[in-house]
Amino acid sequence: MSSQQPSDFTPDTPSRGGRRTDLLSSQIDTPMTNNVRTPRQQRHRRSEFSSTFLPEDMGATSPLAYPSTPVRNNTFFDTPRTPFRTPFTTNTTGTPLRLDSPAQFATLDPDMEETDPSLGARLIWGTTVNIQEAIGRFRNFLSHFTLAHRKEQTGEAMSADDHSPFYPMYLAHLFNTKSTNVNLNCKNLLAYPETRGLYEQLVKYPQEIIPLMDHTVTEFYLNQYEHEDLGALSQLKVRPYNLEGSVNMRDLDPQNVDQLITIKGLLIRSSPIIPDMKEAFFRCLICDNEVTVAVDRGRILEPTRCHRESCGADNCMSLIHNRCTFSDKQVARIQETPDVVPDGQTPQTVTMCLYDDLVDVAKPGDRLEITGIFRGVPVRVNPKQRVIRALFRTYLDVVHIKRTDKKRVSVDKSLGETSAHENYEEGDEIERVSGTDEEEIIGLSRRPNLYEILSRSIAPSIYELDDVKKGILLQLFGGTHKKSTKNGSSQFRGDINVLLVGDPGTSKSQLLQYVHKIAPRGVYTSGKGSSAVGLTAYITRDPDTRQLVLESGALVLSDGGVCCIDEFDKMSDTTRSVLHEVMEQQTISVAKAGIITTLNARTSICASANPIGSRWNKNLSVPANLNLPPPLLSRFDLLYLILDRVDEDADRRLAKHLVTLYMEDNPFTAGVDIVGIELLTKYINYAKEKIQPELSNEAANTLVDCYVELRKQGQDRGSSDRRITATTRQLESMIRMSEAHARMRLSSVVEVGDVLEASRLLREAIKEYATDPKTGRIDMDLMLNVLPKLIEDDVQNN
Known part of the structure; x- marks a missing residue:
């Protein structure tokens, strides 16, 4: 049965895109009118074949005259991927022939001339892709590309190994790691002269080029390991990335x-x-x-x-x-x-x-x-x-x-990320951390003033606030997340929470912005514009399944990172109530619309708040100044008061610093002893990935002594009244900060010096926010039991 042409067909009928009509065909879903064919035959042809062309056994000897939009088919063959177009070739008479399996690609010799009369032109329908030419160029690219091709164009420093073929070594790395994903850096295609045109075809016709690349790299891989039993690893998948530009x-x-x-x-x-x-x-x-x-x-x-x-x-x-x-x-x-x-x-x-x-x-x-x-x-x-x-x-x-955003800190390894996170390789680098970077990190860790250098590198444009920056630095390093099986599988959080309180214009928001810039999975939100469901989770209907599902809020999205909350005091009581569970148990319990679950919110909270009336009242306590509930304030490990005090010398130094920021990029106060944000991020990433510090016996004894000494400050000689100056939450805060300080030194053991520095930071912070305005002594009752309104009335009456 042969196809019939319409009566108005002429050889000069123009084809779409300027292509020859004798090499095109219409889709099988729109057969020509034929009075001889029965409806059953029509239905049989439509349901059995979904390809673009008629197979030879159905009697298709010539293409139809008017091409139409092709049906997208699966050209990944055995690889379970999204559907794509079907490639084909033509015989000597111009009849399209389907390529239904990867084995048929092997019969195409890429070195054969396009004009070989025995095979005709092998083009993929609707494109300008020549099959044998694309396979040949990509095979040549796999065999001869070296990193020197790319580094010569970018001006990077080259080593001796850069002149060796790259992809045989990369495939050896895939063989050792039992991976089947070939991450193809498109900048390599652009750097290699013969594949620049292939890159353009890859961007324009990806559903045709990617299957050819899959077949070529698989054949190259099998030839390299022909004597190995690969099994399921015998089918590789090319995953291109690093295109010339991204699209908004x-x-x-x-x-x-x-x-x-x-x-x-x-x-x-x-x-x-x-x-x-x-x-x-x-x-x-x-x-x-x-x-x-x-x-x-x-x-x-x-x-x-x-x-x-x-x-x-x-x-x-x-x-x-x-x-x-x-x-x-x-x-x-x-x-x-x-x-x-x-x-x-x-x-x-x-x-x-x-x-x-x-x-x-x-x-x-x-x-x-x-x-x-x-x-x-x-x-x-x-x-x-x-x-x-x-x-x-x-x-x-x-x-x-x-x-x-490589400037962001990675997630702490002690959280136990899933295997998909750990095993997935996003690039073609054989080693993630280069030897040069590791040497630079190790050399920085051996400097005697490492603590001061890293703390000055936190927001170097902000003047002074040394202890505040040190507390934020320890928050970025974080402690170790532990789970005790002996104590009923209880968990101990390693995240450090920091609250910045003070007068307006004291750089609180700038510090939060800097933390958000380098924190992992950081979310920045404002207290006034946040609701309880916006911070935790809300119910919505899935657009695909039409079922009720939970959508993650800011705290859940920050799991494993830092959630920055500005204007913390402007939050409503309902919104602040959800933070109690998050800041201590690091979970969010949800019971809405028949969905009862517990979500992980293992996040550090870095918040800032302004006092009532936009001015700090020294005669009032912290809860009275902020109008915040004491149980919530007690969950912060560090609470810093940043006040605007009148001091002529300090004001002059601050004014000079601000003027210098407008005159040049590097402020004079920073000097040369700071670390750039990229090196700082690499350092913190390296520490969180490699170091999981543990307490030594000496450090444990020092922690006990520091806690007891802090409690003794509440005892007055000659008086039976005893004030509470520390609770067990302060002890746990010291443990977390000691682990963070040890991790900063790249030490796997917490030493006495780490405990002493953590105790000093905690005592300095307590002196600021837990001092009784009437007696001038530390009293944690101001943060725990005394109602802010009663304190305010008592001060006003006196």
């Missing part, structure tokens, strides 16, 4: 559809793992004939009749779920970061689909750089009807995930 979410338009793009943002939501069907298995209810059908973009083309000639029954095929092939899928949402949102507008969001190895790699709150294929699907009027609208819903099929 609000700038995405229809021109980006089906192209490879890169976006940056903050992950705000991820769904549970969803089983995604890749191959459907059907069995005939009459003759038990079995048929496997590939899923095309979520559509299962169910066979309408049995294909066995002896049966041929209609509507007899049944889907057997336990014989189908599934893969992991996850739907996530990424949002623009606040620094790129235009004034007066709300952040844009993009929906993403993650598959297989990328599932659960990132958690809500992570800042990511996503590389994927931008797609659009029509919106259905009704899910139960086939009618669709002209509007399209866009989403991103993720190919690669990379964590951005």
Whole structure:
């Protein structure tokens, strides 16, 4: 049976995009009108084949005249990925031939001329991609690319190993780590002369180029380890990243559809793992004939009749779920970061689909750089009807995930992150920490004045506040999270909470901004603009499943990081009440809309507050000045009073410092003994990843002595009254700060000096906020038991 051409067809009919019509074909879903073909034949052809071209056994000897939009098929073959187009070649008569398996790619010789009359031109439908040329260039790139090609263009310093072929060594690293993800740095493609055109095709036609790359690198890998039993590791997947430029979410338009793009943002939501069907298995209810059908973009083309000639029954095929092939899928949402949102507008969001190895790699709150294929699907009027609208819903099929903002501190390893976090490699670097960086970090840790240098490096533009900066520095390092199995599986938090209180204009907000800039998974919020559900979790309806789900709030998004809360005193009582559990147990208990659960909120709180009337009253206590409940204040490890005192010499030095900031980049007060933010971040990352300090016997005895000495300050000679100057919470604060100080020194053992410094910081802070304004002595009752209103009335009466 041969295809018939329309009567108005002429050889000069122009084709779309200037391509030759004799190399094109229409999709099978729109067959030509043929009075001889019965409706059953029409239905049989539509349901059995979903490819772009007619197979030879159906009698297709020439392409149809008018091409139309191709149906996207799965060209990843056995690899469970998102659906893509089907590549094809043509024979001598111009008939399209499908390439249904990776083995058929092996028959294509990339060294063969394009004009070989025996095979014709091998082009992928709708593109300018030449199959044999793309495979040959990428194979040459894998064999001969060296890091010297890239470093020569960027001007980086080169070593002797940079002149050796890079990808054979990288594949050896994948073989040793049992990984199947080949992270392809696109800057390497641009640096290699022969693959610059391949990079343009990769960006423009990713669903055609990526399968070719998968096949080529797999063949290269099998040749390199042909004598090894690879098993499931024999199929590699190329994941390109590091494109020339990223696209803003609000700038995405229809021109980006089906192209490879890169976006940056903050992950705000991820769904549970969803089983995604890749191959459907059907069995005939009459003759038990079995048929496997590939899923095309979520559509299962169910066979309408049995294909066995002896049966041929209609509507007899049944889907057997336990014989189908599934893969992991996850739907996530990424949002623009606040620094790129235009004034007066709300952040844009993009929906993403993650598959297989990328599932659960990132958690809500992570800042990511996503590389994927931008797609659009029509919106259905009704899910139960086939009618669709002209509007399209866009989403991103993720190919690669990379964590951005290297200036941020990493999450503490003692929290026990999931294996997906630990095993996922986002780049092509064989070693994460270079020897030069490690030598620089170790050399910095051996300096005698390390503590002073690092504390001055915290917000160097802010004048003085040495003890405040030291407390924030210890907060960034943090203590060790411990879980005791002997004491009923009780947990001990290692996060340090800091509260900055003082007059307006004392750099409290600037310190919070600096902490937010380098903190891991940091979230910055304001007390007045925050609600209880905004900080914890709220109920919403999932757009895909239409079920009620929990959306994470600021504290949950900061799990493993630091949550910065400005204007802490402006919070409502309902909002502040949720912080009691978070700051001590580090969990959030939720019982809403039938959802009863406990969420992790292992976060440090760094907050700032202004006194009542915007001026600190020395005659009142801290709770009376702030109008904050004492139980909440007692949960802060360090509470610093930053007051604006009148001092001519200090005012002159501060004024000179501010004027200098407007005249040059480096303030004179900082000098040369500070560490840049990048080195500081590397240092803190290295310490939190490598060092988990433990208390020594001498340090434990010193902690006991310091706590007892602090309690003794409440005893008055000749008086039976005893004031409380410290509680067990102060002891736990000293333990956490001692561990943080030891981690800062890159020491695995907490020594006596660490305990003494932690005790000094705690005593200095207590002297400021727990001093009785009437007696001038330390009294923790002001923070625990005495009502602020009674104190204020007593002072006013006197």
